[in-house]
Amino acid sequence: MPIPEPVILKSPRGLPRKVASSFEALECLDQEWPKWARGRSWRAACRACRDALEGWRGARDARRAFVKAAERAGLAIVREPVRPRKGAPAFRLPQGATQQPSLSSAG
Template sequence: MDKEFDPPVVIARENRAGRRTIASAWEALEWLRLRRPACTGPRYRSAVRICRDVLDGLRAPPDARRAFISAAREVGRRVF
């Protein structure tokens, strides 16, 4: 079962105008997977692990939200 972010995370799109909204741990995990192997830093790895833990019910959605924001910033994305 997916776990929603409250509020959703809005990030700048790569190399183009516009923004993308990430509303859940599942969406965050998918976004992170699409960036691999371009981003493999410690925040990326931590965010993947935490998102999986949230989806498995081991952690709370705010943990995944914070980790995702940190990983997005690690690869230079603006977060709104």
């Protein structure tokens, strides 16, 4: 089940790891998690991801549990996606850029 907003972690090996689904989160928890950090929050994240895969819980719950376990394990979250404010445009031009003229306005 896809996670609504992917999480990018800095793995113990120092490489960034993008987690975009409950399956990827479960795989990361199983294969890349530090042994010393496999406590209560790790178990809760594993359970939430398995439940999401089986349809018992939503992907948001799985993501929330995964992020909490990552924070407890001291794994740096490299980038949290920024959700645009309600009513704000989804795309903004870079500062100083000008918008290309549309075909209809070309003379």
